[in-house]
Amino acid sequence: MTDKKTPLHDEHVALGAHMTEFGGWQMPLRYTSDLAEHRAVRETAGLFDLSHMGDIGVHGPEAAAFLDHALVGAISQVKLLRARYSMICADDGGVLDDLIVYRTGETEYFVVANAANTEVVLDEFRRRAAAFDVEVVPAPSALLAVQGPRAEEILRATDGFEEDPEASGGVTLENLRYYACAPMRFRDEAVVVGRTGYTGEDGFEIWVSPDRAVELWRAVLAAGEPFGLVPAGLSARDSLRLEAGMPLYGHELDTTTTPFEAGMGRVVRLDKETADGEPLAFVGRDALASRKGAQPARVLVGLRGEGRRPARAGYDVVRRTADGDAGAKVGSVTSGVPSPTLGYPVAMAYVTPEVSAEGTELAVDVRGRAEPFVVVPLPFYRRTK
Amino acid sequence: MAEYPATLKYTKEHEWVDGESPATVGITPYAAEALGDVVFVELPEVGATIEHGTVVGEIESTKSVSELYAPVSGTVTEVNQAVVDDPELVGSAPFEGGWLFKVEVSATGELLTADEYRAHAGV
Numbered sequence: 001m002t003d004k005k006t007p008l009h010d011e012h013v014a015l016g017a018h019m020t021e022f023g024g025w026q027m028p029l030r031y032t033s034d035l036a037e038h039r040a041v042r043e044t045a046g047l048f049d050l051s052h053m054g055d056i057g058v059h060g061p062e063a064a065a066f067l068d069h070a071l072v073g074a075i076s077q078v079k080l081l082r083a084r085y086s087m088i089c090a091d092d093g094g095v096l097d098d099l100i101v102y103r104t105g106e107t108e109y110f111v112v113a114n115a116a117n118t119e120v121v122l123d124e125f126r127r128r129a130a131a132f133d134v135e136v137v138p139a140p141s142a143l144l145a146v147q148g149p150r151a152e153e154i155l156r157a158t159d160g161f162e163e164d165p166e167a168s169g170g171v172t173l174e175n176l177r178y179y180a181c182a183p184m185r186f187r188d189e190a191v192v193v194g195r196t197g198y199t200g201e202d203g204f205e206i207w208v209s210p211d212r213a214v215e216l217w218r219a220v221l222a223a224g225e226p227f228g229l230v231p232a233g234l235s236a237r238d239s240l241r242l243e244a245g246m247p248l249y250g251h252e253l254d255t256t257t258t259p260f261e262a263g264m265g266r267v268v269r270l271d272k273e274t275a276d277g278e279p280l281a282f283v284g285r286d287a288l289a290s291r292k293g294a295q296p297a298r299v300l301v302g303l304r305g306e307g308r309r310p311a312r313a314g315y316d317v318v319r320r321t322a323d324g325d326a327g328a329k330v331g332s333v334t335s336g337v338p339s340p341t342l343g344y345p346v347a348m349a350y351v352t353p354e355v356s357a358e359g360t361e362l363a364v365d366v367r368g369r370a371e372p373f374v375v376v377p378l379p380f381y382r383r384t385k
Numbered sequence: 386m387a388e389y390p391a392t393l394k395y396t397k398e399h400e401w402v403d404g405e406s407p408a409t410v411g412i413t414p415y416a417a418e419a420l421g422d423v424v425f426v427e428l429p430e431v432g433a434t435i436e437h438g439t440v441v442g443e444i445e446s447t448k449s450v451s452e453l454y455a456p457v458s459g460t461v462t463e464v465n466q467a468v469v470d471d472p473e474l475v476g477s478a479p480f481e482g483g484w485l486f487k488v489e490v491s492a493t494g495e496l497l498t499a500d501e502y503r504a505h506a507g508v
Contacts, residue, residue: 018418034447035422035473235421235448308425309445337447338424367443367450 006051007142007213015231023115025052028233037236038340041199045148046232047220050205051213054118055141056125058109060134065275067101067109069282070128072259074269078103081171083179083196087259087267088121089284093291094255095262097121098247102181102194110139110192114249128283142213146220147203147240149383150227155204158223160187161216173204186216198237200244201383239337242346245302245379251313251334252300252348258288261296261350263378268292298331298350302380303362305345306372311336311364317349318370320363326370330355333364339380346380347373387414387508390480394493395502398454401480402496407462411484412444412453412475415506420446423475428453428464428486435461437494442485444475453485458492 003026012019017028028049030037040046058067067075073086083102087095097117102110113121118138125136146155152173155161161184163172168182173193176182181194189212197203208216221231238248247253252262259268268288272280303311311317311333319327331351339346347364355362358377363370393401399416403409417423425445435441435455442453464486468474474483497505 018421029448030421033422033476239447310424312450338445340447 004052006049007210008049008051008217011214011217012049012231017231017233020234022234023052025115027052028231030233030235031231034233034235034239035340037230037232038239040228040230041148041201041232041236041240042341043149044228045146045150045154045203045224046199046230046236047217047224048145048147048232048237049217050143050145051141051210052115053143054113054115054121055139055143055207056111056113056118056122057137057139058111058125058134059107059137060132061107062132062134063107063109066129066132066134068272068280069132070125071099071101072268072282072284072288073101074272075101075109076272080106081168081181083181083194085179085267087253087264088124089259089288090255091284091287093258093284093287095249095253095257095259096124096255098249098253100196102192104181104192112143117249140210141207142210142216143205143207144213144216144220145197145203145205146224146229147197147199147232148201148229150224150229151201151203154220154224154227154229158219160219161185164190176204186212186219191216198244198246199240200246200379200381201240238335239340242335242337242348243339243341243379243381245348247300247348248335258291258296260288260291261298261300263300265292295353297352299353299356300334300378301349301351301356302376302378303333303336303347303349303364303373304376304380305347305364306374308338308345309366309369309371310338310345311347311349311366311371311373316365317351317373318363318365319355320361320370320372324363324370324372326363326365330362341381345373348378351375389413389499389503389508391499393480393499394456394496395499396454396456396494396496397505399506400454400456402456407459407487407489408457409484409487410456411479413502413506414479415508416451417476417479417483420444420449420451420476422447423472426468426472426475426485428469429455429461431461431464433461435459435488437492455488456494456496457488457490458494459488459490461486461488463487
């Protein structure tokens with residue numbers, strides 16, 4: 001199978017991007033430098049192509065009830081033009097995907113799934129939708145993200161990009177809240193703008209029809225240039241999300257992991273009810289109810305490296321002996337990078353509960369050598385407002 | 386597009402070595418570009434005896450780790466402390482300030498000319 005290309009593929013190639021396969025798509029890994037792109041997002045702004053993400057429309061009178069049933073969160077409580085981070089679990093409580101649900105109308109939602117999981121989520125949605133008056137439709141569109149402290153100014157300066165207070169009920173870029181969305185305009189086209197992201201910075205995500213994506217991409221790049229905006233690839237996206245302590249499906253989350261182990265128990269709403277006030281038997285509820293409050297066999301922690309060598313996904317986490325050598329294995333690294341912002345290695349890892357307390361001195365087996373790491377709280381990085 | 390000096394020899398593992406005595410070793414711009422931003426280098430120690438074709442160090446970038454192979458056999462006479470302190474030099478000046486170590490050569494392995502290397506790497 002050949003990798004799919006986003007509508008912006010030729011733009012990436014023309015910019016000299018180093019392309020890579022990700023979730024079945026050809027995506028830009030970096031344009032020039034991972035570090036420079038990462039720093040641009042922290043200091044000014046970066047522009048990302050996220051068109052590989054899976055957009056799924058959910059429409060119909062029972063859309064809210066269906067999403068309450070299919071996902072672990074209380075989606076029916078999400079207000080109009082708001083968004084919610086949630087997960088779809090299997091019957092055994094394992095995570096099939098983490099996703100964001102945007103409510104764009106009274107009975108209209110769209111769900112953004114991870115690229116590699118889009119088909120799984122679509123299949124599960126169709127299966128779980130059988131008893132509901134709802135339509136589940138793939139809604140492929142282009143998705144651009146402008147992330148960084150100057151994102152708002154840059155979008156305001158983007159030629160042809162306009163707020164649409166009439167359609168959005170007075171919502172502008174300035175007053176658009178975190179985890180909210182609004183209809184806006186790009187030239188003669190209606191676009192949806194969300195104040196969401198995966199970088200730990202302020203920023204926006206913009207859904208635009210595929211045939212207008214290049215135009216919008218170029219307009220944002222041109223407007224952003226004086227601010228120092230650069231196009232940013234998946235490599236920067238990964239180090240940014242990791243600093244911000246955000247999980248990545250396939251690393252921190254998978255079908256053998258429950259939301260509780262991942263430290264994401266807050267997204268599971270065992271208390272949600274049907275319209276009649278009955279407990280709502282959403283998919284995975286029984287398994288998750290039995291796990292809640294129980295000590296999980298492993299927990300997700302943040303690790304800060306005391307040396308210079310980064311830990312990588314799959315490396316063993318071990319006890320640190322008195323001489324600084326590797327002791328018994330106590331866990332596995334799920335993601336790790338040298339943090340560009342903090343200047344030391346950071347990693348996320350699943351470890352056994354008895355070594356999960358903040359300050360616990362551990363080591364990571366970095367290709368045969370015990371590198372010292374210490375347990376720290378997540379996130380590693382939090383922006384100053 | 387980087388220039389590949391004809392005065393240097395290259396390996397299939399993307400190292401370069403010059404013909405001086407002692408010989409200087411580094412990695413090619415192609416390898417540096419593929420690695421991305423280099424954040425850590427581990428080099429053989431001065432005085433170490435190395436054998437061509439074997440792993441003598443590591444180069445670690447933000448995204449990946451790759452092994453450093455000895456292009457020649459001999460005794461290491463010097464390592465580039467500047468590149469240990471500032472690993473980004475590997476990417477910014479692979480043929481100059483980003484050199485890695487020097488070696489008193491006792492034997493060479495299979496080395497490529499600049500043209501052969503460019504054909505091998507597709508650059």
